[in-house]
Amino acid sequence: MRNSLEAYRKFSPQQDRGPIITIDGPAAAGKSTAARLLAQRLGYLYLDTGAMYRALTWKALRDKVDMKDKRALSQLAEETQITLSCQADGKLKVYVDGEDVTTSIRSAEVDRFVSFVSSIKEIRERMVLQQRKMGMRGKVVAEGRDMGTVVFPEAEVKIFLEASLKERARRRWEERREKGVFLEREEVETELANRDRMDSQRKISPLKKAEGAIVIDNTHLSISQTVERILQVVREKLNR
Numbered sequence: 460m461r462n463s464l465e466a467y468r469k470f471s472p473q474q475d476r477g478p479i480i481t482i483d484g485p486a487a488a489g490k491s492t493a494a495r496l497l498a499q500r501l502g503y504l505y506l507d508t509g510a511m512y513r514a515l516t517w518k519a520l521r522d523k524v525d526m527k528d529k530r531a532l533s534q535l536a537e538e539t540q541i542t543l544s545c546q547a548d549g550k551l552k553v554y555v556d557g558e559d560v561t562t563s564i565r566s567a568e569v570d571r572f573v574s575f576v577s578s579i580k581e582i583r584e585r586m587v588l589q590q591r592k593m594g595m596r597g598k599v600v601a602e603g604r605d606m607g608t609v610v611f612p613e614a615e616v617k618i619f620l621e622a623s624l625k626e627r628a629r630r631r632w633e634e635r636r637e638k639g640v641f642l643e644r645e646e647v648e649t650e651l652a653n654r655d656r657m658d659s660q661r662k663i664s665p666l667k668k669a670e671g672a673i674v675i676d677n678t679h680l681s682i683s684q685t686v687e688r689i690l691q692v693v694r695e696k697l698n699r
């Protein structure tokens with residue numbers, strides 16, 4: 460690991476940067492769509508950090524790396540170039556070493572292994588540095604699990620987005636069904652619950668509400684209502 464742990468821990472915000480908005484929360488709470496639409500509305504950069512962990516997991520599976528071998532996975536992270544590129548329509552394209560993996564990183568197999576891959580210290584250190592670099596100038600909506608707690612603790616606006624497990628499972632099931640993937644509802648619910656448990660119980664940067672974060676439960680909100688609610692918080696915080 461070339462980057463020191465100290466650099467990983469320390470975030471030195473630029474004095475003249477634009478605002479940073481962080482959105483953290485459990486899997487399938489609608490963070491990605493809300494963050495993308497919000498970024499579009501504000502003309503900000505959209506940073507989907509889950510996509511980065513997914514991209515690395517995808518490559519590890521493709522290369523048949525032993526998914527229990529932390530050292531091999533960390534080594535793979537060192538050798539892998541992950542790029543996020545915002546399209547004109549606001550959607551994000553994800554590349555691994557130049558290859559477009561936008562669709563493949565959403566597979567059930569990646570879902571199954573990504574929590575483990577993202578719990579590895581060396582991998583997180585590397586990702587966090589890249590994420591800070593991307594968000595350095597501000598005017599960014601950063602979405603993930605540790606955006607408000609670790610990556611951008613100085614963010615002006617911190618949101619913790621959640622919804623009931625049942626509703627999140629329903630949304631994920633529906634999303635997959637639209638793509639022609641038919642799963643059992645219970646299977647989706649169990650997978651989400653497992654991932655939430657691993658993401659919130661891991662030692663490094665566990666999923667938790669950041670200090671000062673505003674909690675929005677969108678179990679009964681549509682995606683546009685969720686975005687409006689977040690925008691309301693953003694306006695209140697930034698106009699203060």
Ligand code: DC
Pocket residue numbers: 486487508509510512513573574577578602603604605606654658
């Ligand atoms: O948001 P998502 O489902 O695409 O994220 C995939 C996984 O990546 C998730 O289970 C936990 C991990 N993750 C993380 O540990 N830290 C982040 N900032 C974002 C995602």
